[in-house]
Amino acid sequence: MTGLASSIERRNGVSLWRQIADKILQGIASGDFAENAALPPEVALAERYGVNRHTVRSAIAALVQEGVLRAEQGRGTFVLSRKRLSYPIGARTRFSTGLQGQTSERHIALLSSSTEPASRRIAEALGIAKGAAVIRLETRGEADGHAVSRATTWFDAKRFAGIEDAMAQTGSITTSLKRFGINDYLRHSTVLSARHADADDLAALDLQPGAIVLVTVAVNVTLDGQPIQFAESRFPAERVELNLSAGD
Amino acid sequence: MTGLASSIERRNGVSLWRQIADKILQGIASGDFAENAALPPEVALAERYGVNRHTVRSAIAALVQEGVLRAEQGRGTFVLSRKRLSYPIGARTRFSTGLQGQTSERHIALLSSSTEPASRRIAEALGIAKGAAVIRLETRGEADGHAVSRATTWFDAKRFAGIEDAMAQTGSITTSLKRFGINDYLRHSTVLSARHADADDLAALDLQPGAIVLVTVAVNVTLDGQPIQFAESRFPAERVELNLSAGD
């Protein structure tokens, strides 16, 4: 993108082969390495990045394992087509409508649910007393069989009693909220950060260790500003980008 | 936040000491380890994360080097206060106004500028012909002496001839644009992703290898929708979070 050659750093806690695997992923994302085409040969990559051919091979092996590349002896190593989903974030964004046109199948799977006392932070966000009961939902967003998000969502237990059953049945938060008389709601605030995926993310999102997740912490409110939902969502950075559209 | 214990992954290309350094940073960010207070002793951390004490010491050494912790023999290891900046992103966000109240000093430093032909992508974003001349600015955002952003910005060279001089003088894009008759503008679209910092990011943002950067790609437009600016910005995830406020 910027066109600046970015080199490789040594003895920094991240192995060279993983840094080069990341570089190749970047190259694919930026169009530097075309999809369905052959990557430069291993010796060329080794020279480009200033490392040994075997180090490049380790990086390629990891990406083959992740399903990003396919190596064929005598022919070359090929980039498999796998576009990043562009996930829109706006005041009225909904999971399924946002991905329309990019995927054919999408839904939210309820992994688990529980009732617990509200921490200070969640109580503040939902405008209830600290320690009041809240329902926590652990969910995974899926599109075309691939995990694209992993979220933890809290609702006021008094107002939304039984919402976990609605979620399990409908696979949609928007539809579930309609059962509680909420036909429309807005995204009030979203705070965004990024970190390395933890063990839970790795398992739920089918990622390789070392992967990066985008993290959003959001509060949804009714049209008159009443908070109804507090959520932390994790998105695999290698498969998803967040699109902050204006005017929504 | 989610309360799920997240463990450590081995032989994944990221060394244990760096994973544990990341965990400690997370712990500080989440309030698990209070600022200005002592961290649990090394033996306790080693047991908590299931690694050797010396591995914990490597992680602590890295964080001491980064200025996050201070170790005192016989007393303990202490968390230095260093809050993450919350950087607001909205239709009318400006660098300096957005950080008001969080820092006392802030400005944008112009690292370099150049004129080059527009790539296809930049031409499309700016609504000009591919290959037409564009001005590229490489800038660094600083707050209280700390680097908080690193951006590459493109302008139509015909319309904004000499904007690099205005930037160098004023240290503000908003002020520079006023010289070209633009008193107000909007953030039209922003696409967000995350990746490991490359060599350029490391140097410009004063990061340690392995750090994560948030990346935004944005187009700014005049009030009547005419594109004026295309920018890719990198933010150090350990020091900055992006706050997508509603209703802006």
Next chain:
DNA sequence: TATAATTGTCTATATCAATAGACAAATTTT
């Protein structure tokens, strides 16, 4: 003042990461 708790330093060992070179196996090109 003595004891406990905590960080700092040293030695030793095993495994992982990276480099180096040689050659085999499969495919494409000449």
Next chain:
DNA sequence: AAAATTTGTCTATTGATATAGACAATTATA
């Protein structure tokens, strides 16, 4: 058919990473 290209496998060597244990140095506590 032969040569060139490219991925796959093997051995060997060096340095970084991680574990293990012992003890010193410093500070807080009983």
